[in-house]
Amino acid sequence: xxxxxxxxxxxxxxxxxxxxxxxxxxxxxxxxxxxxxxxxxxxxxxxxxxxxxxxxxxxxxxxxxxxxxxxxxxxxxxxxxxxxxxxxxxxxxxxxxxxxxxxxxxxxxxxxxxxxxxxxxxxxxxxxxxxxxxxxxxxxxxxxxxxxxxxxxxxxxxxxxxxxxxxxxxxxxxxxxxxxxxxxxxxxxxxxxxxxxxxxxxxxxxxxxxxxxxxxxxxxxxxxxxxxxxxxxxxxxxxxxxxxxxxxxxxxxxxxxxxxxx
Amino acid sequence: xxxxxxxxxxxxxxxxxxxxxxxxxxxxxxxxxxxxxxxxxxxxxxxxxxxxxxxxxxxxxxxxxxxxxxxxxxxxxxxxxxxxxxxxxxxxxxxxxxxxxxxxxxxxxxxxxxxxxxxxxxxxxxxxxxxxxxxxxxxxxxxxxxxxxxxxxxxxxxxxxxxxxxxxxxxxxxxxxxxxxxxxxxxxxxxxxxxxxxxxxxxxxxxxxxxxxxxxxxxxxxxxxxxxxxxxxxxxxxxxxxxxxxxxxxxxxxxxxxxxxxxxxxxxxx
Amino acid sequence: xxxxxxxxxxxxxxxxxxxxxxxxxxxxxxxxxxxxxxxxxxxxxxxxxxxxxxxxxxxxxxxxxxxxxxxxxxxxxxxxxxxxxxxxxxxxxxxxxxxxxxxxxxxxxxxxxxxxxxxxxxxxxxxxxxxxxxxxxxxxxxxxxxxxxxxxxxx
Numbered sequence: 001x002x003x004x005x006x007x008x009x010x011x012x013x014x015x016x017x018x019x020x021x022x023x024x025x026x027x028x029x030x031x032x033x034x035x036x037x038x039x040x041x042x043x044x045x046x047x048x049x050x051x052x053x054x055x056x057x058x059x060x061x062x063x064x065x066x067x068x069x070x071x072x073x074x075x076x077x078x079x080x081x082x083x084x085x086x087x088x089x090x091x092x093x094x095x096x097x098x099x100x101x102x103x104x105x106x107x108x109x110x111x112x113x114x115x116x117x118x119x120x121x122x123x124x125x126x127x128x129x130x131x132x133x134x135x136x137x138x139x140x141x142x143x144x145x146x147x148x149x150x151x152x153x154x155x156x157x158x159x160x161x162x163x164x165x166x167x168x169x170x171x172x173x174x175x176x177x178x179x180x181x182x183x184x185x186x187x188x189x190x191x192x193x194x195x196x197x198x199x200x201x202x203x204x205x206x207x208x209x210x211x212x213x214x215x216x217x218x219x220x221x222x223x224x225x226x227x228x229x230x231x232x233x234x235x236x237x238x239x240x241x242x243x244x245x246x247x248x249x250x251x252x253x254x255x256x257x258x259x260x261x262x
Numbered sequence: 263x264x265x266x267x268x269x270x271x272x273x274x275x276x277x278x279x280x281x282x283x284x285x286x287x288x289x290x291x292x293x294x295x296x297x298x299x300x301x302x303x304x305x306x307x308x309x310x311x312x313x314x315x316x317x318x319x320x321x322x323x324x325x326x327x328x329x330x331x332x333x334x335x336x337x338x339x340x341x342x343x344x345x346x347x348x349x350x351x352x353x354x355x356x357x358x359x360x361x362x363x364x365x366x367x368x369x370x371x372x373x374x375x376x377x378x379x380x381x382x383x384x385x386x387x388x389x390x391x392x393x394x395x396x397x398x399x400x401x402x403x404x405x406x407x408x409x410x411x412x413x414x415x416x417x418x419x420x421x422x423x424x425x426x427x428x429x430x431x432x433x434x435x436x437x438x439x440x441x442x443x444x445x446x447x448x449x450x451x452x453x454x455x456x457x458x459x460x461x462x463x464x465x466x467x468x469x470x471x472x473x474x475x476x477x478x479x480x481x482x483x484x485x486x487x488x489x490x491x492x493x494x495x496x497x498x499x500x501x502x503x504x505x506x507x508x509x510x511x512x513x514x515x516x517x518x519x520x521x522x523x524x525x526x527x528x529x530x531x532x
Numbered sequence: 533x534x535x536x537x538x539x540x541x542x543x544x545x546x547x548x549x550x551x552x553x554x555x556x557x558x559x560x561x562x563x564x565x566x567x568x569x570x571x572x573x574x575x576x577x578x579x580x581x582x583x584x585x586x587x588x589x590x591x592x593x594x595x596x597x598x599x600x601x602x603x604x605x606x607x608x609x610x611x612x613x614x615x616x617x618x619x620x621x622x623x624x625x626x627x628x629x630x631x632x633x634x635x636x637x638x639x640x641x642x643x644x645x646x647x648x649x650x651x652x653x654x655x656x657x658x659x660x661x662x663x664x665x666x667x668x669x670x671x672x673x674x675x676x677x678x679x680x681x682x683x684x685x686x687x
Binding site for chain 2: 122123126127128130131132133134135136137138142
Binding site for chain 1: 535538539541542544545546548549550551552553555556557559560561587589596
């Protein structure tokens with residue numbers, strides 16, 4: 001019984017380490033074979049349509065609503081201390097530093113990440129990747145790398161759109177609906193939000209999330225067992241793993257960026 | 263040296279993990295011939311094809327295609343050689359996100375700098391050869407199984423390869439498509455001067471078109487010969503296979519304990 | 533999907549994303565991190581800076597004229613040396629005084645500059661001589677209580 005448990009643990013560890021090694025090699029292979037993704041930029045643009053443009057609706061709508069809720073809740077809390085003029089600051093800082101990159105990342109993982117995994121997994125299950133290899137075309141260069149770069153480019157743009165729409169939503173609720181002074185809403189915001197410290201760090205976060213989500217999604221698809229259950233399981237794992245990765249990375253990055261651990 | 267044999271396999275051994283799949287295969291395919299590799303499901307036929315395509319390397323022995331040993335080639339060399347090979351996968355493996363036309367044009371666009379006009383003509387010629395010129399604008403999801411396989415065949419011969427491999431080209435086809443596909447393989451082999459390697463378990467259909475047959479069972483070649491040799495063969499395994507008998511050297515039952523023991527009849531005392 | 537339509541959509545997406553980034557950079561944030569090319573630095577020494585932080589605003593007459601660039605502890609004089617990065621557009625007399633102030637009762641701390649009357653102006657790497665420390669609330673309360681106790685004590 002006990003021996004069995006230890007054997008199980010050992011087996012799982014070996015499997016885990018093996019998978020990690022495979023994932024790292026896969027990631028390195030993507031970077032090494034990225035030439036095609038840039039030389040034939042049309043391939044990357046095509047994938048940007050599927051990862052970026054098709055994620056637009058959910059990102060824009062969610063951003064607007066999150067901003068509106070922030071406006072309402074922020075006002076409720078701030079007016080207790082008589083500082084409702086700081087509403088702009090609250091909405092902008094929360095969105096630009098945290099909610100924009102993180103929520104856009106989570107939505108991106110479930111919208112685009114799962115689609116990438118399912119597509120690659122099905123291409124593998126239907127032997128399309130093998131066929132490509134037999135035609136002397138490297139699937140990593142032709143299929144995987146363009147999707148990777150499309151994801152890495154799309155993610156910061158989506159996060160910026162999320163934040164911008166969110167601030168607009170906060171403005172709608174705070175200024176137009178509740179009646180916070182428009183001048184102090186914007187000027188307090190501008191006084192408190194710093195380009196380098198807040199906005200640039202937010203963009204860096206979203207780029208890192210983009211790399212993590214897309215790499216996880218591609219790996220899960222490429223590694224998926226070529227069966228229906230295999231692909232559906234890999235799709236679920238993509239969403240779970242990349243969401244956790246976004247949250248964990250967010251903590252690490254926040255600690256470095258805003259706590260002055262430098 | 264221009265060898266008469268396009269594919270030569272000597273003593274190839276391969277296993278997935280500890281499970282041996284191929285236990286010493288010797289096989290040659292002459293240029294211009296249609297060679298069939300037959301055997302029951304799971305006997306290692308597809309593994310053999312993957313080995314000739316260079317997707318897996320033999321544990322022992324050599325695999326030579328056009329005189330080049332696959333085990334010794336680096337990645338670039340392998341890719342160079344693969345441009346001269348075509349492979350037809352079991353269910354076609356068409357790229358589902360692009361049209362029939364773009365599927366056939368895929369290799370031309372990847373590997374040549376031909377202008378789009380020339381590619382158009384070449385693609386339509388290949389599609390015409392498989393009788394599907396009219397379907398050029400369709401998407402793969404709009405094709406029937408037999409049509410998809412013919413498109414895949416047109417794609418496999420797009421670069422005028424010297425060797426085309428077919429993985430179960432007859433599986434799951436209706437009788438008409440079956441005859442069409444069989445005839446296509448024979449005709450393309452003769453007109454384009456290529457060599458065809460057909461992995462199949464459809465004996466009747468393939469015996470009509472092949473020049474030479476290898477029988478694989480449990481990782482070794484058990485019989486070989488021309489189509490007539492095979493039909494006349496007295497080897498029990500081949501006889502069972504050709505005539506589709508349910509029991510014989512290949513047992514109907516998967517190895518199992520004694521039936522009575524499994525049903526626990528032995529333990530009952532009356 | 534037609535290739536030109538696809539390209540068009542991706543183009544629109546990229547433009548929208550860049551517009552959003554510009555909106556964040558220009559309208560939401562202020563590009564106020566004065567970069568070193570059009571700014572100059574002066575040093576002010578304080579005995580106590582309270583809760584002053586790097587990047588706190590430097591204001592004069594209520595207008596932000598720069599930011600705190602650096603705070604260090606001088607181990608010889610046991611003082612805080614605060615480097616102020618001021619916008620080149622604003623110049624101050626040499627005898628300007630610096631004070632650490634608090635916006636509101638509990639708000640963030642900033643440095644207030646009170647211009648003097650000298651005709652010579654502050655230059656890069658100059659030092660502000662007259663400074664006023666931060667008001668530390670605890671000290672203030674302590675003093676107040678001490679004073680009350682003194683009042684109540686029998687003569």
